[in-house]
Amino acid sequence: MNRITATYEIESPIGITKAAEVMAGEQSTGTFGKIALETDELRARCAAQIDELTVNSVGHSPSLPSRFSSNSYERGIVKISWPIDNLGTSLPNLMSTIAGNLFELAELSAIRMTDIGLPKVFAKTNPGPAFGATGTRGELGAHDGPIIGTIIKPCVGLSPAETADLVQILAVAGIDFIKDDELQANGPHCPFPKRVEAVMGVLNAHADKTGKRVMYAFNITDEVDQMKRNMDLLSAHGATCAMVCMNSVGLSGLRAARDHGNHIIHGHRAGWGLYSRSPHIGISFPAWQKLWRLAGADHLHVNGLASKFTEPDPVVAESAKSVQTPVFYDRGPAHLAMPVFSSAQTIWQIQPARTLLGNDDFIFCAGGGIMSHPGGPGDGVIALRQAADAARAGISIEKYSRQHPQLRAALDVFIKPTLDLG
Amino acid sequence: MNRITATYEIESPIGITKAAEVMAGEQSTGTFGKIALETDELRARCAAQIDELTVNSVGHSPSLPSRFSSNSYERGIVKISWPIDNLGTSLPNLMSTIAGNLFELAELSAIRMTDIGLPKVFAKTNPGPAFGATGTRGELGAHDGPIIGTIIKPCVGLSPAETADLVQILAVAGIDFIKDDELQANGPHCPFPKRVEAVMGVLNAHADKTGKRVMYAFNITDEVDQMKRNMDLLSAHGATCAMVCMNSVGLSGLRAARDHGNHIIHGHRAGWGLYSRSPHIGISFPAWQKLWRLAGADHLHVNGLASKFTEPDPVVAESAKSVQTPVFYDRGPAHLAMPVFSSAQTIWQIQPARTLLGNDDFIFCAGGGIMSHPGGPGDGVIALRQAADAARAGISIEKYSRQHPQLRAALDVFIKPTLDLG
Numbered sequence: 001m002n003r004i005t006a007t008y009e010i011e012s013p014i015g016i017t018k019a020a021e022v023m024a025g026e027q028s029t030g031t032f033g034k035i036a037l038e039t040d041e042l043r044a045r046c047a048a049q050i051d052e053l054t055v056n057s058v059g060h061s062p063s064l065p066s067r068f069s070s071n072s073y074e075r076g077i078v079k080i081s082w083p084i085d086n087l088g089t090s091l092p093n094l095m096s097t098i099a100g101n102l103f104e105l106a107e108l109s110a111i112r113m114t115d116i117g118l119p120k121v122f123a124k125t126n127p128g129p130a131f132g133a134t135g136t137r138g139e140l141g142a143h144d145g146p147i148i149g150t151i152i153k154p155c156v157g158l159s160p161a162e163t164a165d166l167v168q169i170l171a172v173a174g175i176d177f178i179k180d181d182e183l184q185a186n187g188p189h190c191p192f193p194k195r196v197e198a199v200m201g202v203l204n205a206h207a208d209k210t211g212k213r214v215m216y217a218f219n220i221t222d223e224v225d226q227m228k229r230n231m232d233l234l235s236a237h238g239a240t241c242a243m244v245c246m247n248s249v250g251l252s253g254l255r256a257a258r259d260h261g262n263h264i265i266h267g268h269r270a271g272w273g274l275y276s277r278s279p280h281i282g283i284s285f286p287a288w289q290k291l292w293r294l295a296g297a298d299h300l301h302v303n304g305l306a307s308k309f310t311e312p313d314p315v316v317a318e319s320a321k322s323v324q325t326p327v328f329y330d331r332g333p334a335h336l337a338m339p340v341f342s343s344a345q346t347i348w349q350i351q352p353a354r355t356l357l358g359n360d361d362f363i364f365c366a367g368g369g370i371m372s373h374p375g376g377p378g379d380g381v382i383a384l385r386q387a388a389d390a391a392r393a394g395i396s397i398e399k400y401s402r403q404h405p406q407l408r409a410a411l412d413v414f415i416k417p418t419l420d421l422g
Numbered sequence: 423m424n425r426i427t428a429t430y431e432i433e434s435p436i437g438i439t440k441a442a443e444v445m446a447g448e449q450s451t452g453t454f455g456k457i458a459l460e461t462d463e464l465r466a467r468c469a470a471q472i473d474e475l476t477v478n479s480v481g482h483s484p485s486l487p488s489r490f491s492s493n494s495y496e497r498g499i500v501k502i503s504w505p506i507d508n509l510g511t512s513l514p515n516l517m518s519t520i521a522g523n524l525f526e527l528a529e530l531s532a533i534r535m536t537d538i539g540l541p542k543v544f545a546k547t548n549p550g551p552a553f554g555a556t557g558t559r560g561e562l563g564a565h566d567g568p569i570i571g572t573i574i575k576p577c578v579g580l581s582p583a584e585t586a587d588l589v590q591i592l593a594v595a596g597i598d599f600i601k602d603d604e605l606q607a608n609g610p611h612c613p614f615p616k617r618v619e620a621v622m623g624v625l626n627a628h629a630d631k632t633g634k635r636v637m638y639a640f641n642i643t644d645e646v647d648q649m650k651r652n653m654d655l656l657s658a659h660g661a662t663c664a665m666v667c668m669n670s671v672g673l674s675g676l677r678a679a680r681d682h683g684n685h686i687i688h689g690h691r692a693g694w695g696l697y698s699r700s701p702h703i704g705i706s707f708p709a710w711q712k713l714w715r716l717a718g719a720d721h722l723h724v725n726g727l728a729s730k731f732t733e734p735d736p737v738v739a740e741s742a743k744s745v746q747t748p749v750f751y752d753r754g755p756a757h758l759a760m761p762v763f764s765s766a767q768t769i770w771q772i773q774p775a776r777t778l779l780g781n782d783d784f785i786f787c788a789g790g791g792i793m794s795h796p797g798g799p800g801d802g803v804i805a806l807r808q809a810a811d812a813a814r815a816g817i818s819i820e821k822y823s824r825q826h827p828q829l830r831a832a833l834d835v836f837i838k839p840t841l842d843l844g
Binding site for chain 2: 090099188308
C-alpha cells in the first residue's frame with residue numbers, strides 16, 4: 001500500500017485520541033475549520049490515518065509549556081500514515097510532512113518522533129550510501145576487523161604542516177582512518193586546499209612506500225558550491241573520504257555532496273543534542289538516521305560507549321545497531337551505513353562495541369586511547385586491534401592480553417570505564 | 423576584534439563557571455586531556471573565551487537527563503566568543519562551532535542558545551536577502567501597507583486546475599500574496615510543473631487585465647538540483663517567489679536556492695517546534711533567524727498572534743521584531759527580512775501586528791479570515807486593509823469600522839481572540 005508511517009510518543013491536554021486526530025489533520029488535508037474544498041473524495045485520497053494508538057499513562061502537569069492547559073495529560077504512542085502520493089519520494093518534503101508543524105501544536109505538551117516507516121519506492125530517487133562498509137574496506141585495501149581511527153587534536157589551531165606531521169606519526173603507527181575535527185573548517189590558519197595538499201602528500205607517500213592506504217575524512221562542510229570545489233580538490237589529490245556536518249548543511253546539502261564526485265561520505269552529527277536531549281521533544285536516532293542514509297551518508301557518528309557526552313550507553317548501542325538495519329519496511333536495498341564510535345574511547349570500549357553489533361563493520365575512533373599508550377601510538381593501534389580480535393574470538397581482553405603484550409600494556413594504563421549496557 | 427559570540431542559558435551539575443570552561447574548550451582547542459600540541463601560543467590564537475557569565479539560581483534537580491549528577495544545579499547565562507579565523511565566515515561551519523557538540527555535554531543539564539553576535543565581515547560571503555521588503559513591494563507593483571496574503575487550503579489534495587480556480591477567486595478578491603502549503607510538494611496529484619503553469623496562467627491573465635501582479639510563493643522545497651529546476655520553471659512562467667522549508671533543506675540548501683535565479687525566498691520554518699518548544703534545550707528565534715537571513719531568506723514565518731500553535735504572543739512579537747533588526751553587531755548591511763504572520767489570523771490580529779512592528783513591512787496571511795467574510799473574499803481582503811489603515815492612523819478598529827462597512831461586517835463575524843502581549 002506504499003504508505004509512509006511515523007510513530008510518535010506524545011502527551012496531550014485533550015487526550016491521545018483527539019490529539020492524534022489533530023496531528024493527522026494538520027499534516028494532511030485539515031485546516032482549523034472544515035472548508036468546502038475538503039471533499040470526502042479528497043479526504044479519502046489524501047488524509048493521513050491513525051494506524052495505531054496506545055494510551056500509556058495520565059499525568060497532571062504538562063511536560064512542555066503549551067498554550068492549552070488541562071487537569072489531565074494523557075501520554076501514549078500514536079502511529080500515523082500518509083499516502084505516498086501526497087508528497088512523492090523527496091526527502092526534504094518528507095521532513096515537512098512527518099517532522100513539520102506538528103511539533104508546534106498546542107494540542108500536544110510533548111512529542112518525540114521515534115520511528116519512520118518508508119517503502120522501498122523511496123530507493124528510486126534516493127540511492128543511499130554509495131560505499132557503506134564494503135566500499136570503505138575496498139578503498140582501504142585488503143582489510144578485515146573494525147576500522148581503527150582517530151581525530152586530529154587540537155580540534156583547531158594546527159597549521160597544514162603541523163597537521164601533516166601528526167598524520168605522519170599516525171600513519172606510521174598503522175592507523176586505518178583519520179578525520180578532521182568538525183570544528184576544523186576552512187579558516188586562514190589552516191585553509192582547506194593547503195591542508196589537503198599537505199596531508200595527502202604524507203598519505204600518498206606512505207601508500208607508495210608501504211602499500212597501505214590510510215583514509216582521511218576531510219571536513220568539506222560548507223555551502224553547496226564550495227563543498228563541490230572541496231570535493232574536486234580531494235579527487236585531484238587522491239583523497240577518498242569527505243566529512244559533512246549533517247545538521248549544518250541539511251538533507252539537501254548532504255545529498256548534493258553525495259551526488260558530486262565519488263567520495264565516501266562521513267556523516268558527523270554535530271548539533272545532535274538539539275534533537276535528542278529532551279525526553280519531551282525531538283527525534284530518536286533510529287528514526288533520524290534513516291533520512292541521512294537515504295541522503296547518502298556512508299558513515300554515521302553514534303557517540304562512544306562511556307563517552308564524555310551525555311547519551312546513556314543503551315542509546316548509543318541502539319543507535320549503532322540502527323545504522324546496520326535495513327532502511328525500508330518492504331525490503332529493497334538495505335542502504336546500510338557504518339556506525340562511528342568516538343569520544344574518550346580506549347581498548348575497553350572496542351569489545352563491547354563489537355559484541356553489540358556482532359560484526360566488524362564499524363569505525364572506532366580513539367585519541368588518547370592511541371597516543372597515550374606507553375609503547376607509543378604504534379602499540380596503541382595494535383592494542384586496539386588485539387582487543388577487537390579478542391572480541392571476535394569470544395575471549396575477555398584480560399585473558400587475551402596474556403599472549404599479547406601491547407594489549408597487556410594498555411590494560412595497565414587505561415582506566416576501565418563503567419559501562420551501562422544492562 | 424572580529425569575534426563571533428554566542429549566548430546560552432545553561433544549567434550545570436558542576437557549576438556555571440566550570441561548565442562554561444568545558445563549553446569553550448570543547449568548541450575550540452580543548453580535548454578531554456590536555457595534549458602536547460595544544461601549546462600556549464595555539465590557545466592564545468584559537469581558544470574560545472568566556473566573555474560574560476552570570477549565575478541566576480540554584481536548583482536541586484536537573485532539567486534534562488544527564489550522565490553527570492549532583493546535589494545542586496546552577497542556572498545562569500554564559501556568553502562565549504571565538505576568533506573568526508578559527509572557521510572563517512561560512513554559515514554551515516559557524517553552526518558546527520556555536521551549535522554543535524556542546525548540546526550533548528554531560529556537564530550541562532540544560533542549554534538554550536539565545537543570541538548570536540556576528541561581525542559585518544560575514545556579509546562578504548553571505549550577501550543576505552536579495553529582495554527584502556523593498557524588493558517584495560517592487561515585484562508587487564505600487565503598493566503600501568502590509569502585504570495581505572493567504573495559503574491554499576486544503577494543504578494537499580487539490581489538482582492544478584482546482585488550485586488555479588481558487589487562485590482566480592483570491593486574485594479577484596484583491597489579494598496581494600498567495601502561498602502553497604508547506605505540505606504541497608511535487609506529488610502525482612499536483613505536480614509542480616502543472617501547478618505552476620495553471621496558477622501562473624491565472625495570475626498572468628489577471629495582471630494583464632487589471633495591472634495588479636499577485637505574488638504566489640510556490641513550494642520549491644526539494645533536493646538542490648530539483649530546486650534549481652523548479653526555479654527555472656518559475657522564471658519561465660514569470661513567477662517571482664519561491665517558498666523553501668528551511669529545516670527540510672538546511673542552510674546550504676537555502677543558500678543554493680538564493681543564489682540560483684532571481685527569486686524572492688519565502689522561508690517557511692516547518693519543524694521549528696523542535697528547536698523552540700523546550701525551555702531547556704534549543705535555540706531562540708532571534709538567534710536562529712539571523713542564520714537564515716544570512717543564507718538569503720527574504721520572508722520568514724513567525725506564527726501569528728493568538729494562533730493555533732503553542733508559542734505565546736510575546737514570543738511571536740519578539741520573533742517578528744527580530745527579523746527587522748540589523749543582523750551584525752558592528753553595522754554593515756542590515757540584511758532585513760519581512761516577518762510573515764499566519765495561522766488563525768483575522769482582522770483582530772492585524773492591528774496588534776502592525777503596532778508591535780511600528781511599520782507595514784510584513785506579510786499577513788489569513789485563510790478563514792478572508793474566505794469567511796459575510797461579503798465574500800473581496801470584502802474580506804478589504805476589511806483587513808481597513809484594519810491596517812486603522813492601526814496606521816492610531817484608531818481602534820471598532821471606531822474605524824463606523825466609516826468602513828467591510829470592517830464593520832468582519833467585526834460582527836470574527837470572534838475577538840484574547841491576546842497576551844502584556
